Amino acid sequence: MMKNIFYFILFISSFANAQHVIKGTMNPKIETDWVILYKIEGTKQIFVSNTTIKTDSITLSGKKQAVGRFEFKLKPDAKPGAYRVNYRTEGAGFLDIFYNKENISFIFNPDYPEQTVSFSKSSENKLYQEYVETISKAQEKLDSIQIAALQNPKLDLKTRYINAFNKVNVVQNKYAELSKEKYIAPIIKASNQNNSAEILTSVEDYLFKVKNSFFNNLDFNKKTLINSSFLTDRIVSYIFYINYSDDSRTQQKLYKEAIDVVLYKINNQPYKRDIIEFLIVQFEAYKNLEIIDYLFENHYNKLPETLQSQKFKSEKIALFASEIGRIAPDFSWKENGKSFKLSTLNDAEKYVLVFWSTSCSHCMREIPELHSYLKNKKNIKVIAFALEDDAFVWENYSRTNLYGWHNVLGLNKWQNETAKTYQIFSTPSYFVLDKSKKIIAKPNEIDDVMEYFNQE
CATH class of the missing domain: 2.60.40 (Immunoglobulin-like)
Structure with a gap:
């Protein structure tokens, strides 16, 4: 026994x-x-x-x-x-x-x-795939009837809509029952789109319904949803697609409102941090500095300090330090024994900050062109930041050819700290600054610099 x-x-x-x-x-x-x-x-x-x-x-x-x-x-x-x-x-x-x-x-x-x-x-994946295929067909049928009603409100589609609506619910309920006790159950439950019980004939009413019921079936604290792509995908859809406008100012406002709605729903603090960091990276691709700043100031910085990554913050701040709209990172230099700082310069209405090098053939062609083009424009001043391995060639060239400019020597070339702050990977690199030293343009080459000032 x-x-x-x-x-x-x-x-x-x-x-x-x-x-x-x-x-x-x-x-x-x-x-x-x-x-x-x-x-x-x-x-x-x-x-x-x-x-x-x-x-x-x-x-x-x-x-x-x-x-x-x-x-x-x-x-x-x-x-x-x-x-x-x-x-x-x-x-x-x-x-x-x-x-x-x-x-x-x-x-x-x-x-x-x-x-x-x-x-x-795999019973889990077979059932989920079967669910996705079946619910998608039923939902597409319902959506096609709804779209037809929005395109032509005079059509009598109420009966067809109710039948399609009931079909979607039958499918949803069937698979919710079949998935009980399975890992995928919360995902099937969360997939329910919360369709309107009655057909809508107004586009405004339809969009309002979609937007305000988008998260009704989502539990932001459910680990199954958190630890899958499902919840993140829904967040992306809500912020970038459901809240959309052709007007740029309205779009920025919608982004902020949508972000607030999403982050308010997340109680899991580590997940909230991950979503904020994820969204910052998404907006990074669009170089949307206003929204990145908003995410940091209104959400990331308000997380418990133990959850904030100083490395992440410093990396992102550095990454966008030299983008249009930012105040140009400050640096100091000496001219004829006098000390200067970019932030305190006050001798022009606009500035051209150019990173160049005497060992760069493109620079040796464009820098003289820039000097010739701007020599009679008294309201524009150039700060020529030379990235050099040593001072010898630069001292002779700048003294002879670049009079009237602020000439700055940056030793260690690509490893120069100011060059790294400005994310300089090639020369010449141009920045146009206003009087307050805010970056207002980043021309690619000399022709773009001249075109920018010719349009003023």
């Missing part, structure tokens, strides 16, 4: 500590030979494992097709969650799946991963 109990315990233990496998097949195989598995946690991807893609072949319609196969063996203590299979650094290069203590096997086209994936193993 004791022997039987012993084997029973071993049998149960083997299941508890079983290694599960994720198997993928790319059809067709791509040139990349690697694939990486991440676990999604908040806005971050946590590395799990990497492996190689092996070439194999399958027969389709009587023809052999080259495919790529890969396999990940998860550790026994691998946690349920959303995982990302990444096989490219850009473009359509990843596929998200759900793991919940079961083997997963799937085939997909690497160029269209979400649209083509088909699971042969």
